[in-house]
Amino acid sequence: MLDRIRLDKVVVVPDDALPLAGGYPTNNPNLNDRTVDLQWGFPNDASIGTFYGDHATRSSSNPFYYEASLLHELGHARYLVDVYGFNVHVSAGNRIDILENGAPIVGTPYMPYVNSWRDAVRYTPYTGLMNGNGPTVDRHSAVALNLIRGRRATLGNYNAPGNLGAYLNDLPAQNELTVRDASGAALPGASVRIYRAGPGEGWYAKVYDNTADMSLTADAAGKVLLGRCPFSATGGITHTNNHSNGVAIVRVQSGDRVGYGFIEATDFNLEYWRGRTALGRHELRVALRKQGSAVGSVDEHAPTERVSQPLVVKNEVSDLVGQ
Ligand SMILES: [Zn+2]
Incomplete structure (x- = not known):
C-alpha cells in the first residue's frame, strides 16, 4: 500500500441539512466539495445515539472507535469494487x-x-477490506489502489465515482x-x-x-x-x-x-x-x-466453512446505493 489517507476536514452542518448538493446524506454529503479526495456524511439519525453511542470503549467492534464498514465504503469512494461479489x-x-x-x-x-x-x-480467495472482512486490505484491491497512488480524485470523491472498478x-x-x-x-x-x-x-x-x-x-x-x-x-x-x-x-x-x-x-x-x-x-x-459416480451423493463431502463476514448492516443500504 503506497498511499496514506488521513482525516483532513470535518464540516459540521445544521441537523437534517445533508445532503448539501444532491445524492444521499451518507454517500454524497456535498457533491460540490472538491477539496478532499474522499467524503462521507454522518446524518443526525438514530445511529448517532445507538450505532455511535459508545464513546468510551476502545475496541474494533465499537464503531465510534473503529468502523470497518466505513473504510470499506471509502474504498468504493476511491474506486474499489466489492470483492465479495466474486463469490x-x-x-x-x-x-x-x-x-x-x-x-x-x-x-x-x-x-x-x-x-x-x-x-x-x-468463495473468492481475496479476503480483506473489499470482501467485507478487514482490517487488512485484500490483495486485489491493494494493487488497484496502488495503480492510482498519489492521484487526486478525477471522476468523483464519493461512493460511487465514475471510475469505479476501472481496473x-x-x-x-x-x-x-x-x-x-x-x-x-x-x-x-x-x-x-x-x-x-x-x-x-x-x-x-x-x-x-x-x-x-x-x-x-x-x-x-x-x-x-x-x-x-x-x-x-x-x-x-x-x-x-x-x-x-x-x-x-x-x-x-x-x-x-x-x-x-x-x-x-x-x-x-x-x-x-x-x-x-x-x-x-x-x-x-x-x-x-x-463420470456418473457422484450423482446423488450430496453429503459425501462435508462443507468447508470459510469466514466471509457480511458487511455491517448499518452501511449495507448505502453500499448498495453507491454501487
Ligand atoms: Zn461494498
Whole structure:
C-alpha cells in the first residue's frame, strides 16, 4: 500500500441539512466539495445515539472507535469494487444449471457447497477490506489502489465515482490455463469447457446455463489458451447489480473422469499487473471423479466453512446505493 489517507476536514452542518448538493446524506454529503479526495456524511439519525453511542470503549467492534464498514465504503469512494461479489452463490437470483449425466452438479462432489447454510459453492480467495472482512486490505484491491497512488480524485470523491472498478478490464492479451488433477499432475489432452456467468437478479448475480461457452482440448502439457477474456463474449468484465461475469466455471474431463473448478477475473488482473500483459499464466486443479459416480451423493463431502463476514448492516443500504 503506497498511499496514506488521513482525516483532513470535518464540516459540521445544521441537523437534517445533508445532503448539501444532491445524492444521499451518507454517500454524497456535498457533491460540490472538491477539496478532499474522499467524503462521507454522518446524518443526525438514530445511529448517532445507538450505532455511535459508545464513546468510551476502545475496541474494533465499537464503531465510534473503529468502523470497518466505513473504510470499506471509502474504498468504493476511491474506486474499489466489492470483492465479495466474486463469490459464487446458488440462491436468491443466482443459479448453476450445469448437469452431469442429466443431474445438477450443485451439492454433489462435483461442486460441493462451501458453507453450512448451503448457498455458496465458491468463495473468492481475496479476503480483506473489499470482501467485507478487514482490517487488512485484500490483495486485489491493494494493487488497484496502488495503480492510482498519489492521484487526486478525477471522476468523483464519493461512493460511487465514475471510475469505479476501472481496473477490472486489465486483462492479459492472451491467457494460458494449465489443468491439473488434485495431486498436481498435468492433464494432457483433457477436454476443457468454460461456462460463463450470465445475468440474474440481485447484486453481482450469476446464472450459469448448461451450455458451454468455450470447448477446448489441452495440449501435451495440459495447457489451453483462453484468449483475453474467457468471461464474456464481448470481452468485458461486468460487476454490478444483477450481473457479475467475473467468475467462470471450468469443466475438465480426462478420460472418463470429470472435475469442476473456477477461474476468476481478479487473477487475470493480477497477472496483468505483474507485467504479464501479453500472456497470463494460470493453473487450475480439479478433483476428478468417474463420470456418473457422484450423482446423488450430496453429503459425501462435508462443507468447508470459510469466514466471509457480511458487511455491517448499518452501511449495507448505502453500499448498495453507491454501487
Ligand atoms: Zn461494498
